[in-house]
Amino acid sequence: MALDDTAGAGALTAASEFDAVVIGAGPVGLFAVFELGLVDIKTCVIDILDRPGGQCTELYPEKPIYDIPALPTVTGQELTDRLLEQIKPFGATFVFGERVDEVKRREDGGFYLKTDAGREITAKVVVIAAGGGSFTPKRPPLEGIEAYEGTSVFYSVRRMEDFRDKDMLIVGGGDSALDWTLSLAPIAKSLTLLHRRDEFRGAPHSVEKMRELVAEGKVRLIIGQVTKLHGEGGNLEEVTVKTAAGEERVTTNAMLPFFGLTMKLGPVANWGLNLHENLIHVDTEKFETNETGIFAIGDINWYPGKLKLILSGFHEAALMAQQAHKYVHPDKKLLFQYTTSSTSLQKKLGVK
């Protein structure tokens, strides 16, 4: 999946309308697209992260999972890739790098949602698949950094164009730091990658590509740490970097620090839903919340006996979709069908 924010979102206009909005592109949110698609519900999936997979790709992309039915072993990244492949026929719209901040009921019974980027979307049903809550970037411990946030310091890339012709400083050694180094180097005026040691946690092929760019003189790699920011009025001009050789000043007007993420419940807590110890209380028939038309599936929900397992979330998605169909297509009766034998389901799946 491309790291650019146009992966589907480019087609969105202000106040785009969907049958369903799925909040969270973790494994459960992705599988919800499949179950909703089977019952003719078109979805938009929104995630604060810049890629799909939730915990699987953010916390353990290379670790094997052993309890996904029929897949004796699959890594977090492979599971995400397979889910993306499986949901392809339903052409969901994806919005990455945005957090859903508001969910409000409209007079017509549908919902109005707003993201922290000001994007407005309406939907007939809302499916919260927000896992442990929104991933929030860790702020580097640098004095006065808050003053530069949003103007010169960014924790995600919403629009690559915003970084054209900038003197960029990317800080970190994981996948995000490497991926954005590779994506932004061609459009930045200059790009420096700064990491505290000459070993990178990111995918080996990304490390290799980054080293090629360094050898070609297109990226500067510094091994060290930022110790001070210099600038005025929220505009960063230089940073002091401490290296083994001493201190130097690096010119930059756009810094992207990737210091990892923490999980916080975030705005979900303000949507008027009944909570049980920071999790959303749902029934076990439809996985619906106390608000009709708002569902919660996966790690974010709670009911007696809940197990925070991916397979539980998959089951919840299937039952949720049955009820969502009643709200989205009130005039249509839903027939129970198997994908093995139903030609109409196979048509939706593009089976030839």
Ligand code: FAD
């Ligand atoms: P998540 O994967 O947490 O995804 C939720 C997504 O919602 C996130 O991407 C988040 O950014 C997004 N989000 C939240 N709030 C908002 C908002 N307001 N706006 C926009 N986006 C938002 N489970 C197993 O079944 N088997 C295992 O072997 C296993 N191993 C694990 C190993 C580790 C190290 C960890 C940490 C977990 C493991 N799990 C395992 C648990 C499994 O990863 C979770 O059950 C699963 O990821 C839950 O999926 P989800 O889609 O509900 O939520």
